[in-house]
Amino acid sequence: MKKLFLTITAIALFSTLSVAQSRTLPSVDVKTLDGENINITAIENDGNPIVISFWATWCKPCKKELNNISEVYEDWQDETGVKVIAISIDNSRSMAKVSPYVNASDWDYEVYLDPNGDLKRAMNVNNVPHTFLLNGAGKIIWDHNNYSPGDENELYEELVKLTE
Amino acid sequence: MKNTTLFYLLILFLWSNKLISQENSNQGIISGNIQTIGQYYQEDTLINAALPDHQYGFNGFANINYQNGDFRAGIRYESYLNTLEGYPISFNGTGIGYRYLAWEKDKLGVTIGNFYDQFGSGMVLRAYEERQLGIDNSLDGIRLKYEPIKGMYLKAMIGKQRYQFVDGLVNGTGIVRGLDGELNLNEIISDSNKNSRLKVVIGGSFVSKFNDDNKNPVFNLPKNVGASSIRFNLRYNKIRFNGEYVQKINDPYPDNQNEQFNYIYKKGEGLLFNLGYSTKGFALDFSAKHMDNMLWRSTNVNVGPTDLLIGYLPALTKQHTYNLAATLYPYATNFYGEIAYQADLLFKIPKKSILGGKYGTSVAINFATSYTPKRKFVNDMENSRNSYSTKFFSSSDSLLFQDLNIEIKRKINKKVKLNLNYFNFKFNDNAVKVANYYKMIYAQIVVLDLTYQFNRYHSIRFETQGMWTQQDKGNWAFGQIEYTFSPHWYLAILDQYNYGNNNIEKRLHYGLISGGYIDGSHRFSLQFGKQRAGVFCVGGVCRAVPASNGLTFSFTSSF
Numbered sequence: 001m002k003k004l005f006l007t008i009t010a011i012a013l014f015s016t017l018s019v020a021q022s023r024t025l026p027s028v029d030v031k032t033l034d035g036e037n038i039n040i041t042a043i044e045n046d047g048n049p050i051v052i053s054f055w056a057t058w059c060k061p062c063k064k065e066l067n068n069i070s071e072v073y074e075d076w077q078d079e080t081g082v083k084v085i086a087i088s089i090d091n092s093r094s095m096a097k098v099s100p101y102v103n104a105s106d107w108d109y110e111v112y113l114d115p116n117g118d119l120k121r122a123m124n125v126n127n128v129p130h131t132f133l134l135n136g137a138g139k140i141i142w143d144h145n146n147y148s149p150g151d152e153n154e155l156y157e158e159l160v161k162l163t164e
Numbered sequence: 165m166k167n168t169t170l171f172y173l174l175i176l177f178l179w180s181n182k183l184i185s186q187e188n189s190n191q192g193i194i195s196g197n198i199q200t201i202g203q204y205y206q207e208d209t210l211i212n213a214a215l216p217d218h219q220y221g222f223n224g225f226a227n228i229n230y231q232n233g234d235f236r237a238g239i240r241y242e243s244y245l246n247t248l249e250g251y252p253i254s255f256n257g258t259g260i261g262y263r264y265l266a267w268e269k270d271k272l273g274v275t276i277g278n279f280y281d282q283f284g285s286g287m288v289l290r291a292y293e294e295r296q297l298g299i300d301n302s303l304d305g306i307r308l309k310y311e312p313i314k315g316m317y318l319k320a321m322i323g324k325q326r327y328q329f330v331d332g333l334v335n336g337t338g339i340v341r342g343l344d345g346e347l348n349l350n351e352i353i354s355d356s357n358k359n360s361r362l363k364v365v366i367g368g369s370f371v372s373k374f375n376d377d378n379k380n381p382v383f384n385l386p387k388n389v390g391a392s393s394i395r396f397n398l399r400y401n402k403i404r405f406n407g408e409y410v411q412k413i414n415d416p417y418p419d420n421q422n423e424q425f426n427y428i429y430k431k432g433e434g435l436l437f438n439l440g441y442s443t444k445g446f447a448l449d450f451s452a453k454h455m456d457n458m459l460w461r462s463t464n465v466n467v468g469p470t471d472l473l474i475g476y477l478p479a480l481t482k483q484h485t486y487n488l489a490a491t492l493y494p495y496a497t498n499f500y501g502e503i504a505y506q507a508d509l510l511f512k513i514p515k516k517s518i519l520g521g522k523y524g525t526s527v528a529i530n531f532a533t534s535y536t537p538k539r540k541f542v543n544d545m546e547n548s549r550n551s552y553s554t555k556f557f558s559s560s561d562s563l564l565f566q567d568l569n570i571e572i573k574r575k576i577n578k579k580v581k582l583n584l585n586y587f588n589f590k591f592n593d594n595a596v597k598v599a600n601y602y603k604m605i606y607a608q609i610v611v612l613d614l615t616y617q618f619n620r621y622h623s624i625r626f627e628t629q630g631m632w633t634q635q636d637k638g639n640w641a642f643g644q645i646e647y648t649f650s651p652h653w654y655l656a657i658l659d660q661y662n663y664g665n666n667n668i669e670k671r672l673h674y675g676l677i678s679g680g681y682i683d684g685s686h687r688f689s690l691q692f693g694k695q696r697a698g699v700f701c702v703g704g705v706c707r708a709v710p711a712s713n714g715l716t717f718s719f720t721s722s723f
Contacts, residue, residue: 101449104510124197150650
């Protein structure tokens with residue numbers, strides 16, 4: 001068993017060397033707030049950058065991050081054309097709280113549900129908040145696991161770099 | 165060792181792919197993540213923290229995923245060396261705990277190996293992982309997903325459930341079979357209806373299990389048990405209305421604690437509703453639940469509380485995050501049954517108003533309550549053993565839990581943000597048995613959370629909490645200071661003080677210092693100090709965590 005694992009790891013590591021640079025979104029279905037199924041790879045933004053942020057209604061730093069970005073979102077959109085996608089990992093217990101929270105907080109984001117954690121697993125998210133930045137070609141070029149006040153500025157700088 | 169075959173397949177695939185890829189340079193993508201937690205324990209008799217023989221605990225999880233077009237495969241390597249204190253000891257050793265191969269072609273998806281899934285709200289079937297709690301009931305078998313026409317989603321699956329981990333995956337002996345269908349009427353009818361203001365999704369499931377673990381000679385126990393559910397999901401403009409009904413035929417389990425539930429043949433039922441209205445800056449949401457005798461496992465013998473569960477019983481309460489509110493008297497769904505209601509009101513007081521201030525103020529009010537169903541005991545334990553009867557939403561006056569909480573969030577100026585919280589709990593520990601107090605507990609909590617942002621990199625956060633109660637361990641005070649240097653560093657110091665304990669010797673301080681470094685998707689943290697015994701809950705499922713004193717190191721990363 002151990003040998004087997006080593007073999008797999010070796011293969012994995014070897015392949016990583018050549019492909020880790022070009023991570024894209026996995027082909028996984030998420031749900032809209034209306035219960036429709038949509039494949040995450042179908043999301044596009046006319047060649048402009050996309051931010052994908054994993055959050056949950058029970059996660060304080062996640063909500064802080066998305067609320068703080070919400071305050072500057074219009075400016076970001078004007079300057080960089082970015083689109084923010086918020087993926088809620090709330091399960092069936094708290095899923096019903098997503099739509100009320102999003103509306104009451106006045107978020108202009110596209111919000112999707114990942115109640116079974118399929119996208120979370122496919123994107124290797126261990127815990128929330130975890131935020132990804134995709135360039136216009138859909139490649140993941142930056143990610144950050146955690147949120148402290150001010151972290152959105154780093155994301156903004158990465159965004160500006162992309163549009164320059 | 166039956167896992168081995170799948171691995172050879174996986175390797176073969178990766179390898180053959182490697183060969184092919186040299187021809188058409190279609191290499192696929194490999195990604196992965198790792199999470200490790202190590203603890204070094206010290207004995208502390210004052211807070212009841214024991215020193216295990218092994219002194220160190222370590223839990224590690226590493227996933228490696230491979231994707232090439234419509235093909236996906238992955239494994240999770242797990243290490244419990246030794247299992248962290250408070251984590252289920254049925255997880256120990258090191259090895260592979262999860263592996264799968266999956267592909268999709270022409271609207272048909274196939275998964276072999278381990279998978280997670282859920283039907284509707286999960287009451288009839290939910291295979292999921294909650295790593296922090298040590299819950300993993302993934303199914304190990306085969307799953308098909310098929311979309312024959314647009315808007316019609318079918319799933320069929322069969323498998324065994326993960327039960328334990330002993331140097332590798334250990335499945336339970338029972339077999340779970342499931343079918344689920346969902347119709348999205350807006351997608352089916354036509355594209356012109358896609359923008360209809362009325363959105364309708366309906367669904368239904370059937371799940372059955374085979375179990376033959378219990379050889380009790382007295383009762384004639386069913387080896388196959390079926391459960392089914394129907395659900396709907398409606399939205400009209402700003403109004404949403406969802407519901408689900410689930411029922412389970414006779415499924416007797418032993419119950420040593422309560423003779424009235426011991427090997428009873430009554431069918432189980434559950435009904436869950438959610439009605440909500442929300443618009444910009446305002447939301448009102450109401451949920452109701454009737455649940456009775458819905459314990460649903462792929463075995464019919466006694467196992468650990470979270471082992472081999474097929475169905476998930478969502479708790480209708482808000483999951484709290486502030487320490488005292490989250491870990492002293494949290495509510496976990498009552499397996500026997502409960503009738504519960506929850507209401508949420510969220511609104512934003514507009515900016516530049518007298519009450520709203522310059523930036524506006526957010527208010528969230530949540531009320532949740534849960535009662536034992538009214539049970540009419542029929543005294544038939546000598547023959548049919550239905551034990552009792554219930555009526556929908558007919559509750560007794562026996563309160564299990566009540567929670568009223570208010571959160572007010574306000575940005576004072578460019579640098580200061582204030583968050584004020586109030587909680588009022590009524591907690592029936594005689595039924596919930598979380599605090600080992602076994603009586604009614606009434607508690608109130610106030611939390612003040614203030615963030616001051618010096619500039620774009622530096623900020624400091626103060627958090628003070630107070631809990632007042634006459635019962636159990638009495639009053640608590642909590643204080644925390646957290647300094648963050650964005651985007652890489654944080655340092656926090658906290659203290660919890662049980663100043664109101666009736667037992668003067670137990671009026672203890674629990675001090676803790678923690679710090680961390682974050683670099684993109686890598687996260688390191690170090691924590692030193694005392695951890696109070698408490699209850700840790702995720703999604704209405706809870707685990708008691710013993711007191712500990714020592715050093716904790718954790719690391720997460722993904723690539």
